[in-house]
Amino acid sequence: MASGFRAVHALPMRWRGSTIGALNLFHHAPTAMPAGDLAVGQALADVATIGILSDRASRERDLLTEQLQAALTSRVVIEQAKGVLAERGGIGMDEAFGRLRAYARSTSTRLSDVARGVVEGTLDTATMTPSEGTA
Structure with missing residues (x-):
């Protein structure tokens, strides 16, 4: 890859059974993501999902x-x-x-x-x- 990243991990941004996007994590070396990092990454994806949906709901109310x-x-x-x-x-x-x-x-x-x-x-x-x- 020209950017220097050798590994990309995509974590689903899910809400009530639907996937609204993905949180991509990039690493400079090809590696499998450790289970602990995967759990933290998914937690971040879940928080980001809530933030995005909250903002969307606020805009719709406005x-x-x-x-x-x-x-x-x-x-x-x-x-x-x-x-x-x-x-x-x-x-x-x-x-x-x-x-x-x-x-x-x-x-x-x-x-x-x-x-x-x-x-x-x-x-x-x-x-x-x-x-x-x-x-």
């Missing part, structure tokens, strides 16, 4: 939290937009939601983006409330 927060924020903006349309068009909240949704579909725009435009006043609501100004 992602889920972000997604839930985004959904909640989006829902708040949608409710505000429904209120704006209902007031401007003299319509009920269900009708206002239907119009928001129809506009989003017809323009291939995310519902939350349409709602944000209504709330921020950057989207002309006249197309969503034909009765606007006549109510």
